[in-house]
Amino acid sequence: MTKRTTGEIIARSLVANGVDTVFGIPGAHMYDFNDALAREDSIRFIHTRHEQGAGYMAYGYAASSGKVGAYTVVPGPGLLNSGAALCTAYGANAPVMCVTGNIMSHLIGQGRGQLHELPDHLGTLQGLTKWADRINHPTEAAAKMDQAFAQMLSGRQRPVGIEAPWDVFGMAADMPDPVATQPAPAPRPDAEAIAKAAQMIMAAKNPMIMVGGGARDASPEVTELARLLQAPVTAHRQGKGVLSEDDPLSLLPPAAWKYWQNCDLLIGIGSRLELQYFRWRWMPEGLKVLRIDIDPTEMVRLKPDLGIATDAALGAADLIAALKAAGHTAPDRSGECADLRDAATEAFKAVQPQESYLGVIRDVLPRDGFFVEEVSQVGFSARMCFPVYAPRHYVTCGYQDNLGFGFNTALGVKVANPDKAVVSVSGDGGFMFGVQELATARQFGIAVVAIVFNNSAYGNVRRDQQNVYDNRLIGADLENPDFAALARSFGVDGYTADTPEELRSVLSDALAANKPAVIEVKVPRGGDASPWPFIHPQV
Structure with missing residues (x-):
């Protein structure tokens, strides 16, 4: 038995369960936990520039590796900022653990307006996860962390949350070292x-x-x-x-x-x-x-x-x-399938320029490389025509289809798979949701190549407004920065490519450099053919 704080027990539990990386942003409520992490030599802490980025990176880490992706954020606005990532982990069945805080234990539920207070912080966390609970005292910490891992890893894997009040993180009690959690065995087939x-x-x-x-x-x-x-x-x-x-x-x-x-x-x-x-x-x-x-x-x-x-x-x-x-x-x-593949491949060539660009990316990306999509014209098309050769190598946001997912998630994929090539594809709208994480990529040398297809619009919104709502455009057109120059201002390599063959050359160079990079591909506004006839085909 050793006297340990709640923060130390949580950190030791992460280590015991094989967690080697935690993403996040430190904050006052979490200082005692942050310090416990700092004293664990086997854990790498990657701090991001937005809580959403921390959650997405943890998701990318988990989705691509099958291992636990862990992140930590302050309560209230920090938790809420990471909420989209928790939604994604829930919808896409990923083992993601969120460690967050709460206000001082004696003030919870009193509505005193404390820093980062929410009316029902634990209830909010529970609404975004498979399971969540609060550690009220260090004597509960090991058991509740064990339960968190068991819930996350048993049955249908989904994210979990654990919170502790500000004062509880630093409380200590005599506790044994945590041990690895054993998930419940899967039911045998009847x-x-x-x-x-x-x-x-x-x-x-x-x-x-x-x-x-x-x-x-x-x-x-x-x-x-x-x-x-x-x-x-x-x-x-x-x-x-x-x-x-x-x-x-x-x-x-x-x-x-x-x-x-x-x-x-x-x-x-x-x-x-x-x-x-x-x-x-x-x-x-x-x-x-x-x-x-x-x-x-x-x-x-x-x-x-x-x-x-x-x-x-x-x-x-x-x-x-x-x-x-x-x-x-x-x-x-096999012969019947070959004929069906050939016919479908020929038909999908009508979806331009997406099909041509995706063909180039597939040619250049190594067979064991990772491809991270995002909701965009290229992302939608990739589901229909981009072949993948191993499980987990196509990382998607599942049914959430959320803007801002792609680049941030790809950073977590690369951290989990440092020796593999990782390419993300985003539209201009989605990339701007997480552009600040270029600073994280630069600081930690996370060599993701982000390809930004810039059609100066929320492309799907614009097409629907044109075709369904008599061309009444509202909030669809975008004015954007020079993405390559923006990347360079972060200290990240920035490239442009105006044709598929230019992308072939630039992407090859960017992957060979093994450094963070952004490639901007300009597409005329409204110039993307619709992939939707192939996604929702008619008999």
Whole structure:
């Protein structure tokens, strides 16, 4: 037993659970915790220029590595500034931990107007996370940190929050050193359900596998299942790369849409099935749906014909074993998939200039490089045409689709993967949400190459106002800085590229330099072709 403060116990718990990086901004409420972090040699602290940046970097770290992404901010405005990042981590199922504070313990709930006070600070934090709690005394700290890690890492991974009042961070008590938390084991697949699933599959003629973020750690099993079934595999965002998208059975969404017309069995693995139910919004006659998902509430939210509540890898492995035991075989479908891919690739060439620029980025980015999208004309298009070769290498904001996500998140991706190339793509509007983090990239040498497609507008808003609202434009057009010059003013390399071939040369140079860089690509206002006919196709 050693006398330790609450701040020290929290820091020791992070270390015990393998956290090696914490993002954040120090502040008065957090000083005792900040100091505890400073005394932990195994933790790197990366301070950002905005709390939103800290949260997004923690998310990028977690989403790309599968490890815990941790950040710390002051309560009240600091927590609220990071709220968009917590929303993203929640929507995209990432293990992110937010450590924050509160006002003095004896003043909570009194409405005295203390520094950074919110009417219900813990309730606000709970509304943005899977689980959150307050440490009221150092004797609670180890147990509540253990519970935080257990909640975050068990079942469907999502962010958690932990707060302590200002005075409690510095209180001490005799406590043992924290130990690593053991998450709850995933439920084993139900044998009867597996048997029924195998029968469904053997009765199907044209099955399709849809993978989401829940399948990112099941790549070998999904690949083997696809081979056994000769079933094409598709993904929308989070599941890209679970089956390498140059595999003969992989179909990007535009090609998968054509196969969908005759699909009779949809096998969803770790996916909300957003592509089929929200994007495509058309179901083939007689379609059966089989789902494997660790979150049992998914079976209620979107009820399948058969649901198996288990981990993606466990469920797929048991299904493979059952099918092999039954002697299941299927005819080779690689030729059919190749024809669908070729036709879809040719059709998507109409989406210019995005398709050409994305083709160049894919050519230049190493096979094991990371691509971070952002809600933008190029980001939307990437989901349809940018092939990814391994899980977690396409980092997305999930269903939040929030501006300001891309560059900040990419910095966290690079911190987690320092030896890999990391490229982010943003529009001019979104990039300006987090431009201040160029200072963070420069200070810590975080070598992300940020490509900013500048069409002088919130492009999607502008197109909708033109096409749906009789060209009544409001708040759509933007006046921007010279992004390359702006980057250089931060001490970051700044480039411009006006054509895809210029981007090829500049991006190659920027990646080879292995330094933070911004590449501005100018696109005429209103010059982006709409990718939406491929995202919401019609029969």
